[in-house]
C-alpha cells in the first residue's frame with residue numbers, strides 16, 4: 021500500500037525517573053532512525069512522544085518523598101526531555117499527559133465509547149481508608165504476608181518472598197496513607213470487554229504476517245488465551261478524571277474516579293499530535309495523521325508494551341471508529357547490561373544524562389544500534405562499545421574520511437579533481453556506491469536497524485578498500501591522473517556517506533559535510549515552518565546514488581571525526597555499574613527489631629516531658645548541641661547528637677521527651693544528664709518526639 025504520510029509514536033516514558041539505555045534500545049533509537057531516514061527520503065513524517073505522568077507509581081513516589089505527584093513529574097519531565105534532546109531524538113513534539121488537551125482528548129474518547137455502549141460497569145468491593153477518605157490502590161495497603169509472615173508486604177506483592185498478592189489476602193492490613201485499618205466498601209468501575217473485539221482483532225492481526233515474530237508470538241498467545249474484560253477506571257486521586265456527565269447519566273458518582281493509566285496513556289499520542297498541530301497554527305492538521313487511511317502509523321515500543329499497542333489500543337481505536345490502525349508495531353526485546361538484567365534499583369543501568377556528560381551522542385547511537393535487541397534480548401557491554409568506536413568508527417569511517425581529506429588537500433589543492441578515463445576498479449566502485457542508498461534504506465524501512473548500520477559501514481569499508489587498492493600514494497608520481505581519480509571517487513564516497521550517515525550519526529554527518537563544504541542536504545530533523553530555508557534543500561537520500569561533488573568544488577577544513585576511547589575510560593564506566601544506587605531508587609530497609617524485653621525492663625526507664633530553654637552549638641563538635649531542658653522540678657544539661665539536623669535556635673522552646681534516669685556521661689569534656697528522644701527515619705533523618713504533657717510529666 022502506498023502511504024502519503026507517516027505518523028510515528030515512541031512509547032511514552034514514565035515520568036518518575038531518568039532515561040536509561042534500556043529505554044533507548046527498546047523504543048527510542050529505533051524510532052528516531054526510522055523517522056530521520058523517512059525525512060531524508062522526502063517523506064511527510066510526524067514523530068510524537070511525551071512523558072506519561074499519570075498512574076499510581078508516581079503517587080507512591082510522591083508520598084515517599086513527601087511531595088505532590090505534580091512535583092515528581094515537574095522534576096522528571098524536563099530532565100527526560102533534555103536528555104532526549106542531547107541524544108538527538110528528532111521529535112516533532114515531546115509533550116506530557118498532564119496537559120489540558122490530553123485530559124480533554126482522553127475524556128472525549130471515554131465519552132464516545134461510553135455513548136456507544138462499548139463499556140460495561142461492575143460493582144465491586146474494595147479496600148477503603150476511612151481516615152483518608154479514599155479507596156486504596158494495591159500499593160497503598162501493607163500488611164502481613166500470608167506466605168512468609170513479612171509484616172510489611174504490599175497489597176500487590178511481598179518484596180521479601182516475592183509472592184504476588186491481592187490486598188484482601190494480607191493479614192492485618194493497614195493503609196500507608198493514614199495507618200488506618202482499611203474497610204471493604206462498594207465501588208463501581210467501568211470495563212472494556214476486550215472479548216467483544218477478539219474476532220476483529222484476529223482478522224486484523226491476520227493481515228499482518230510481516231510483523232516481527234517476537235511481536236506476533238506474544239499477540240497470538242494472548243488471542244489464544246481469549247481476551248478478557250479489563251478495568252478502565254480506578255479510585256485514585258491522581259489521573260484524568262472520569263467525565264462527570266458520563267457517570268451521571270449512568271447514575272454513578274464519579275468523584276475520586278480516574279481513567280486507568282493504560283487507557284489514557286496511548287491516547288497521549290493523539291493529544292500530542294493535536295498539540296503539535298496547534299503549534300503549527302493548523303489545529304485540524306492532526307486529523308489527517310490519525311484519520312486518513314493514507315497514513316502509515318507505526319508504534320515503537322519495548323516488548324513489555326506489546327499487548328497494549330497490538331490489542332488494547334487498537335480495540336479502542338476500532339471502537340471509536342474513524343481512526344487508522346497501526347501499520348506495524350516493531351517492538352524490541354530487552355537490553356541487558358554487561359551480561360546481567362538491567363535493574364534501576366541496583367543501579368545496574370547506564371543513565372543517558374550521565375552518559376552525555378562524558379561522551380558524544382553519536383558514539384552511543386552507533387554502538388547501541390549495533391546491539392539492538394531486535395529479535396531477542398541483547399547485551400550492552402562497555403568493552404564492545406569501545407571496540408565499536410575504536411575499530412569501526414575511528415579505524416574504518418574516521419580513517420577513510422581523514423585520509424581522503426588529507427590527500428585532497430595535499431595533492432589536489434583542496435579541490436575535487438577531474439575524473440578522467442576511470443579504470444575498472446573506479447567504475448566498479450562507482451557502480452557499487454550506487455547500490456547503497458537502497459540497501460541501507462530497505463533495512464531501515466523494514467525496521468532492521470542492525471542491518472542498516474552494517475550496510476552503512478559497508479560503504480565506509482568499500483571506501484577504505486578502494487583507497488588501498490588504488491594506492492594513490494604510489495600513483496601520485498607514476499600516474500597522476502590515476503591518483504586524481506582515486507581522490508575524486510573517494511571524495512564522492514565521503515559525500516554519499518555524509519547523506520547516508522544522517523539517520524545514524526547526525527552530528528558526524530554534519531561534520532563530514534562541513535569538511536566537504538557540501539551544502540543543500542535535506543535535514544533529518546522536523547521541518548521548521550518558521551524557517552522558510554529549511555525546505556530549500558535539494559539533496560535527499562536517493563541522490564546519494566550518484567557523485568554529489570562537482571569537479572573543481574572547493575573543499576572545507578578537515579578535522580578529526582572520532583578519537584579512540586582509552587581502556588581507563590571504559591573501566592571507569594564499568595565501575596559505576598551497581599556501585600551507587602541512586603538515592604531515590606533505593607528502598608531503604610527498616611532496622612530489625614531488637615530482642616524482646618519484659619515489662620520490668622521497661623519500667624526501669626524514666627521518661628519525662630521537658631521544654632528546651634536554651635540550645636547552642638558546641639565548638640569543634642559537628643554533631644552535638646548543648647541543651648538546657650526544664651523538667652519542671654529541675655533543669656538539666658543534655659548534649660544531643662542533633663546538630664546536623666537542627667539549627668540551635670530551632671530547638672529553643674521545643675517540647676521534648678527525655679530519658680531522665682540515664683547515668684550522666686562526659687562528652688567533649690561536658691556532662692550530659694540524660695537523653696532527648698528522637699525518631700530516626702530509615703534515611704537517618706531525625707525528628708523530635710513532641711507532646712503536650714506538662715514539664716516533668718511521666719511518659720509510660
Ligand SMILES: [Zn+2]
Pocket residue numbers: 165166167168169170173178179180181182183
Ligand atoms: Zn512474603
